[in-house]
Amino acid sequence: MTAVNTSRVSSNYELSRRLMDHLSTAVVLLNEHLHVEFVNPAAEQLMAASASQLAGMPISTLIHDKDQSTQDDLEHALRDLHPYTKREAHVYIYNSTQIATVDYTITPITSADMSVSLLLELRPLDRLMRISREDGLINAHQATRALVRGVAHEVKNPLGGIRGAAQLLARELPDDSLNEYTDIIIAEVDRLRNLVDQMLGPRKLPKWSQINIHEILERVRSILTAETGEVVEIDRDYDPSLPEMCADKDQLIQAILNIVRNAKQALTECQDQKNPTIILRTRAMRQFTIGHTRHRLILLVEVEDNGPGVSKEMQETMFYPMVSGRASGTGLGLSISQSIINQHHGLVECDSSPGKTIFRLLLPLEQPEEQTNVGA
Incomplete structure (x- = not known):
């Protein structure tokens, strides 16, 4: 190989390494025994461990699930030389006791000497799912608040009229004993108005x-x-x-x-x-x-x-x-x-x-x- 070609190969290798270092997707390279040969920084962050700690470890230690389907997928991809993708897999990640939700892709790679490696790409979804869930919760709450404000406006206007009419009626009643009924009307109107105010929640700006x-x-x-x-x-x-x-x-x-x-x-x-x-x-x-x-x-x-x-x-x-x-x-x-x-x-x-x-x-x-x- 000429010096020019050697330099070009070296340059391409360095570029590939830099690209891997800047990927947000966790990348793990596995050998034919499903042991770790390489991890990029995103994988280090996902596993909460350094590349030197992860090197040589079996993948079953780093990522596994209850029914061993992930391990089966890796073994099938290695045996059949066929890529495989799984969406929203629920797995345990190294150094974590919590189940994580990830998308993963397994790609077999055959080298010049016919040895086979597996490229495992992991994309954590928990953060995206949480942001989506929170966004939906905020939007739903805002929509509900707008609906409640509209209903409150339509309810409180006639309540004011009913209360006023009951007060006028109380003044015109010939028998004071009948005021018991207008008092009930006024009390129930006040109760409904207070309920509507509670549904609206705090209407004052915070006092910081x-x-x-x-x-x-x-x-x-x-x-x-x-x-x-x-x-x-x-x-x-x-x-x-x-x-x-x-x-x-x-x-x-x-x-x-x-x-x-x-x-x-x-x-x-x-x-x-x-x-x-x-x-x-x-x-x-x-x-x-x-x-x-x-x-x-x-x-x-x-x-x-x-x-x-x-x-x-x-x-x-x-x-x-x-x-x-x-x-x-x-x-x-x-x-x-x-x-x-x-x-x-x-x-x-x-x-x-x-x-x-x-x-x-x-x-x-x-x-x-x-x-x-x-x-x-």
């Missing part, structure tokens, strides 16, 4: 101030302890390094209190519940996307309980007004909490299974424009 989230959570904890006594244990798992944030203190207390009360009610209404416990947890998350906005630093507040859980059907609609899983519930608490957190440019999510329900409040720690002049 610097707050410590743990002071908020301790206030919520003291209120709940006063209400339930020793019936429900409330544990704390706080990150003391969290900075102060800009928020409306009273609104944030209300939002978190609604969620914690919801957890308390689920625990106390379950007759077979053993050791009813609520955990209040705080963490910081970096480079996190809420809706279409990527935030440098996010405050995560989790309210976890060991109750019976929330059904999948209820999880789809639980943040809508007037939706409740309890016979005595109003269905407004979670909707109001979502509205308050939305006003703080955040979001409330829920993951639930029997024995473990977690409500997650995601709040940006950086200050939006309307908050920048607080305390100036």
